[in-house]
Amino acid sequence: YWSHPLMATPNEKLAASLHVLKSLQDKGIQVIQASEAPELTRVHRERLQAAGFLKPVIQGWLLPSNPEEGDGDSTHWYASMEVFVAAYANARFDDKWQLSPELSLLKHSGHTSVAKQIQLHSPEASNKHQDLPHGCSLFMYKVKPQTLVGGRSPGASGLILVPLPEALIRVSPSFFTGHELAAQVALRQVDITTLTGLLLEGGHSVVAGRMAGALRAAGREADASQLVATMKAAGYVVSENNPFERPLAHIGGRLNESPYVQRMRAMWSSMREEVVQRFETVPRRQHTEVQELLADIAARYVADAYHSLSIEGYRVSIELIEKVHNGDWSPLTSEEDRKTRDAMAAKGYAETHKHLREFIGQVLSSSKSPAVAFKEDFSRWYVALFSPSVTAGILRPRDLAGYRNSQVFIRNALHVPPGPDAVRDCMPALMELLQEENHPGVRAVLGHFMFVFIHPYMDGNGRLSRFLMNYMLTTGGYPWTIVTVQSRSQYLAALEQASTYGNIKPFADVICGLIEAQAAQPIERITQRPDAGDWTKPLT
Incomplete structure (x- = not known):
């Protein structure tokens, strides 16, 4: 199958080494102990390590890796650490x-x-x-x-x-x-x-x-x-004592409920008061006409799409955003549009933003609770966000069906979202928590945080969580708020603090700070084109 080793090109040699690595992975081997894999010779190991397909963990132990990951990227290691520890312990101590x-x-x-x-x-x-x-x-x-x-x-x-x-x-x-x-x-x-x-x-x-x-x-x-x-x-002397230093957060629900759901309920209970206190200084609109609010949301669309997509790593221009917004994007007739991942993301964002504006108008014109209406309508948001990818043939129609069926990991984060089975318990619990909450600011901040904590989809979680946040803000008397790309590092670090350490204060500060800063500015300032120089500076 392969040409003579002395005549093989570097690509052919690497392909031969990848063939050996694939044969090990096909056997279910996720962690490689060099002494137990004689087919992976020193030449193959060195070639795969140089190309970034293998990384050493400790002497004699290696993990398959993604060559696109930089040396400082910890995502793959965090995803593989427990698998490595189990394999290493089994090799050292059997069971x-x-x-x-x-x-x-x-x-x-x-x-x-x-x-x-x-x-x-x-x-x-x-x-x-x-x-x-x-x-x-x-x-x-x-x-x-x-x-x-x-x-x-x-x-x-x-x-x-x-x-x-x-x-x-x-x-x-x-x-x-x-x-x-x-x-x-x-x-x-x-x-x-x-x-x-x-x-x-x-x-x-x-x-x-x-x-x-x-x-x-x-x-x-x-x-x-x-x-x-x-x-x-039984004859024992028992002196009862409480090992907790303070009263515990209220959880509610059933004792035998999923531990992930119980954890969510306890976090919401313990975090909400801090969010309520932070919102005491946040201005709230009173008696705004529905059409006036919808016009304000529409005016923020281009800026919102630019920042939200840029936070997720998409390379979008204002021209691209306006092109899809005006209906000039056509994956069926334009080969360039069909292949452009960024264009599909922009088109999906435009469709979801449009749907959400109409939905906010319907909710504000009815007597229905925003949280109840959200539960009934939310599945349409995900479909709107990713239907352009189905139209372009990049995703299968079945990919729009619902929650993820695989484990996901967040880049360089210690927080690992719950497994796919747990998602099916956590999402109904999130809907219940939103319906039980009477403060719109808490629904916005904790709803956003909890959605990212669960990470119910393989993709789109960040954009959908910000749509959820703004839906709860605007139906609760607060303005549609843009999470700017300039605040990205602070925003992601605050989410990690809340997810891993249970500290919601930094995230509440980030969101409330953005609401306050943008509420104090005229809409013309917020929506100015980046060629005017404004979008290169923080909105503060």
Whole structure:
């Protein structure tokens, strides 16, 4: 199949090496241990590494990679880190290992962000620290064989977790203050019979007191009382104490509800007051005529499309935006238009913006709640955004059907969106949270944040979340607000703070700051063409 090695071109040599790499991946090998892959010779490895198709992790271990990723790009590593740790641990310890109780409990509670420092336990470990790429590390902690219990994680990474009841018993009291949300969600999930049985079997009277106090704080008063009574009946002295330092956020819903949904409910409850306070200084329009508001939204279209598409990395010009807005874009008759990814994005944005303006007018002219109307209409937004790609033959019609069926990762972010199965629980929960919220500013800011947190689609999440934000702002008395490309770094960093660390303040400050800045400017200033010099400067 290949020409003689001495006569082969560099491209043919690289193709031969890629053929070997593909054969390994076809066998389901995601992490490559060089000593276990003799077909991947040193020549093949060096050739693939030089071309960027393989990256070393630690000595003797490699990961397939995207050659378009720069050396500082951490996206692929964060997406592959847990898979690597599982493969490395299996090679070192067979199946005689598990994650630490702390990390296991985080996983059980629906925490999806990447843990840059991972600790695993094994009787065969030697308390060794291993550095990993991008400032990550692995610590292999030696434990007694009898402490090793666990079951495979339901995720695709292959990590072995300490089961939920055992993890709750084993974590230190500091976990309840350092990871308050994870502890609360875990306490709402745990089976009280299993938990009590383990406490009795191990004679854990002190831990039983902590569990009883924690259960009561999490709203399971009857179960807390039952645990204490059972322990006392067995002859144990139990002193109940609450390990949480402050009252817990209200979650609501069912105890056995998806941990991702419980996490969302708790975040909304704990974040909303800070958003409400930030909106106290934000000007709100009173009694604006519907047609006047719609004219204002239409006037902002070109500027809004330019900034929103530029934030997502599309290379759009004002001429392109106006071309599709005026109906001059035709993928059926123009080969250039058909092939232009940027033109398709601009056309989809124009269609969605037009639909949304009409929809806002309908909602404001009716008595229907904006959140209820959003739930009924939202699927049309996604279809409008991507139907041009279907028309051009780039996407299949079935791609417009609904939520994603694969895992997604956000570039260079520690936050990992929930898996595709969890999305089907999270999106109805988001609709419920929006309907239960009475402050339009909270619906806008937390609705935007939660939508990106869930990341329900393979593409378009950023644009759709900003459409959601502006729909809730304009139907709540606030102006349509452009998230400018100049604020991109601050905006994305604030989203990461909220997603990974639960800190909503930076994101509320970014959005409210943009509302205040643009509300203080005449519409002519906001919508001036970039050739006037204005769009190269912050809108402040």
